[in-house]
Amino acid sequence: MSSERPISEDDLHAYVDGALEAARHAEVAVYLEQHPDVAERIGGYVRLRHELRDGLAPIAEEPVPPELNLRRLIEARTHRRHRRFAWRNAAAAVILLLIGGTGGWVLRGNLPPDRANMNAIAQEAMDSFSVYGADHERPVELGPADKAQLAGWVASVLRHDVTIPDLSAAGYHFMGGRVVPTSHGPAALFMYDDAKGNRIAMLARPAVIREAPMSVHVTSQFCGYAWADNGIGYGLVSGASAEKLHPLANEIRRQIDQNA
Amino acid sequence: MTDMMVLIEPMIPALRRYARALLRDRSLADDLVQDCLERAITRWHQRRPDGDARTWVFTILHNLAINQQRRATRRGPHVPIEDAGDSVLARPGGQEDRLRHHELMAGLAALPEEQRSVLLLVAVEDLSYAEAAKVLNIPIGTVMSRLARAREKLLRIMETGSATQAGGAVLRRVK
Numbered sequence: 001m002s003s004e005r006p007i008s009e010d011d012l013h014a015y016v017d018g019a020l021e022a023a024r025h026a027e028v029a030v031y032l033e034q035h036p037d038v039a040e041r042i043g044g045y046v047r048l049r050h051e052l053r054d055g056l057a058p059i060a061e062e063p064v065p066p067e068l069n070l071r072r073l074i075e076a077r078t079h080r081r082h083r084r085f086a087w088r089n090a091a092a093a094v095i096l097l098l099i100g101g102t103g104g105w106v107l108r109g110n111l112p113p114d115r116a117n118m119n120a121i122a123q124e125a126m127d128s129f130s131v132y133g134a135d136h137e138r139p140v141e142l143g144p145a146d147k148a149q150l151a152g153w154v155a156s157v158l159r160h161d162v163t164i165p166d167l168s169a170a171g172y173h174f175m176g177g178r179v180v181p182t183s184h185g186p187a188a189l190f191m192y193d194d195a196k197g198n199r200i201a202m203l204a205r206p207a208v209i210r211e212a213p214m215s216v217h218v219t220s221q222f223c224g225y226a227w228a229d230n231g232i233g234y235g236l237v238s239g240a241s242a243e244k245l246h247p248l249a250n251e252i253r254r255q256i257d258q259n260a
Numbered sequence: 261m262t263d264m265m266v267l268i269e270p271m272i273p274a275l276r277r278y279a280r281a282l283l284r285d286r287s288l289a290d291d292l293v294q295d296c297l298e299r300a301i302t303r304w305h306q307r308r309p310d311g312d313a314r315t316w317v318f319t320i321l322h323n324l325a326i327n328q329q330r331r332a333t334r335r336g337p338h339v340p341i342e343d344a345g346d347s348v349l350a351r352p353g354g355q356e357d358r359l360r361h362h363e364l365m366a367g368l369a370a371l372p373e374e375q376r377s378v379l380l381l382v383a384v385e386d387l388s389y390a391e392a393a394k395v396l397n398i399p400i401g402t403v404m405s406r407l408a409r410a411r412e413k414l415l416r417i418m419e420t421g422s423a424t425q426a427g428g429a430v431l432r433r434v435k
Contacts, residue, residue, distance in 0.1 A: 010404050013411070017382055019389065044415045049383045052368070055361050056384055059280050060273035067294055068276070070269045070301075077301050136304045137264050175305075197302065 007031045012038070016045045078134045117209045117233065122217035122226040124182040125203035125235030128189050129222060132178075133199045133239070140176030140191050150177050154188040154204075160232060162188050162204045163259045165252040172200060172248070200238035200245065202252060207233030214249060216242050225249035230260055264304050267313040268297070274385055275321055281380050282325045284369060292328055296321040312391065319395045322377060329373060367417040375410035378403055 007028055014020045015028040032039040066072070132139050142150040147164060155161050157179050166174065172192035180189045180203070187205035212228035217235075223245060224237035234256070236249045275296060279289035299320050307316050368376060374396075381392040382403070389407075393400040 009408055013404065013407055014389075016411075041415070044419075045411045048364075048411060048414055048418070051360070051364050052379070052384055055364055056277050056281055056380075059277040062273075062276070064272050064276070065290060068272055068290060068297065070265060070272065070297060073294070073297050074264070074301055077298065136301055139305055 012042055013045070016042060016049055074136075077136075117207055118212050118215050118226040118228065119217065120182075120184060121203065121205070121207065121228075121233040121235040122215075122224045122237070124184070124187060124205075125189075125201065125224050125226070125237040126217075126219060126222045127182075128180045128187075128203055129199075129201045129237045132180075132189065132191060133201055133237075139199070141178035143176040144174050146176070147174070153179060157186045158188060158204075158206060160206055162232065163256045164190055165202065165255045167192050167200075167248060167251065170248055170251060171195065175199070198238070198240060200236065200240070200248065203235040203237070204232055206231060209233070214253070216246075218242065227253065229253065229256055264301065268300055268317060271314055271317055272297070275317065278318070278380055278385055279321060279325060281368065281384070282373075282377065283328065284365075288328070292324050293321065295324050299324075315387070315391045315394050318381070318385070318387065318391075319397075322381075322395050325377075326373075363418060364414075367414050370417060371410055371413060375406050375413065378406040379410040379414070382407055 011020065011024065011028050015025060015032075018025075020028065032042060142153070151162070151164055154177075164174070164177070168174070171194050173194070175191040175193055177188060177190040179186050181187075182203075182205060185205060187203050189201055189203050191199060191201045193199045207228045209228050210231045212226075212233070214225050214227040217224045217226060222237050222239055223242045224235055225242075225245060226233065226235045227249075228234070234252070236245060236252060238245050272293070275293045276290060279292045279296075280286060283289045283292065296317065300317050303320075307313070368379075371379070377396060378392060381387045381395060382389065387395065389400050389403050393403045396403070398406075
């Protein structure tokens with residue numbers, strides 16, 4: 001019954017905490033019977049343990065105060081993110097209005113007919129981003145470790161290879177992605193975040209227009225860039241300002257051209 | 261959201277208990293738990309899916325508590341346990357029970373922070389030694405030695421009934 005292993009101080013504490021396996025627990029109990037001086041000390045530890053638990057238990061039995069309501073905290077967090085987006089984009093919209101008409105930048109709602117397609121892609125990117133960009137539970141289906149699997153999934157559903165851009169040089173870490181539905185069929189959604197947790201997402205799906213120049217799209221919540229290359233439409237979206245997003249859109253377009 | 265709700269919500273009472281036992285101030289402790297929950301919400305997707313959610317959340321809370329205590333130490337002397345003990349950690353019971361409880365809380369407060377957190381995580385929050393080691397970011401052997409020292413010291417305080425003096429002395433020395 002009794003093993004060769006001597007009883008250690010660690011065994012005695014594990015005995016107090018009920019962390020020993022049954023056989024070892026029994027061995028310690030026998031040892032304590034034979035050593036009343038040690039048993040007295042260990043009995044004191046057992047009593048302390050009970051008293052501490054009893055003494056602190058009422059705190060855990062108090063009703064949880066409203067400011068610690070988890071559901072409300074989650075909702076407040078999502079709400080704050082949206083508000084932040086809205087403010088930034090109000091500022092971005094003002095800037096765009098001021099410089100409007102100078103480049104090929106066109107505000108949403110005032111687009112020539114051949115840009116309708118890009119308008120739809122930007123809108124779809126924003127729709128997906130409004131759901132997954134604010135999701136803390138499962139923003140992506142496949143993470144960075146499953147990048148190859150994600151690319152394979154996208155290629156099989158879209159019947160097109162889609163380049164997964166690398167934005168690490170711009171400070172954006174690849175979070176992963178998923179396939180999402182749009183009113184024009186399935187699309188790939190890739191998500192990135194920077195060191196502060198600010199997220200951006202790129203949506204890509206087959207487009208009717210093979211090539212379309214880059215256009216900027218701003219709503220009260222988000223700003224985005226959309227374009228088409230080689231029969232694939234791309235929409236890049238974020239809650240940041242357009243001038244921050246523009247270089248990222250250019251970089252993505254460069255990487256896609258390189259891979260074509 | 262559901263996973264997060266199901267896993268984190270049941271922990272909230274225990275998080276409050278741990279925070280209050282460490283800080284001995286109800287509103288400071290609840291503020292800390294709120295901070296902890298907000299961080300857990302923001303970083304939920306970053307946690308390792310195979311990791312234990314409770315260990316992960318307790319780690320966040322413990323680190324916040326340590327920072328809070330450091331700030332408090334820099335700000336000035338700690339609230340004396342004689343003033344904080346009864347109102348903050350009191351429980352109903354006969355006078356003798358209350359005295360004993362008061363002594364115990366004072367004794368807990370008199371332990372060095374590193375011993376107190378090990379004792380609370382293991383003996384009250386039922387974390388395994390390995391989980392406590394993870395939360396505190398220390399080797400398991402250090403958990404065992406701190407646990408042994410905590411119990412030895414707390415038992416001595418309770419036996420001599422000198423918690424209040426011992427507490428005062430230790431707190432003064434820390435400054």
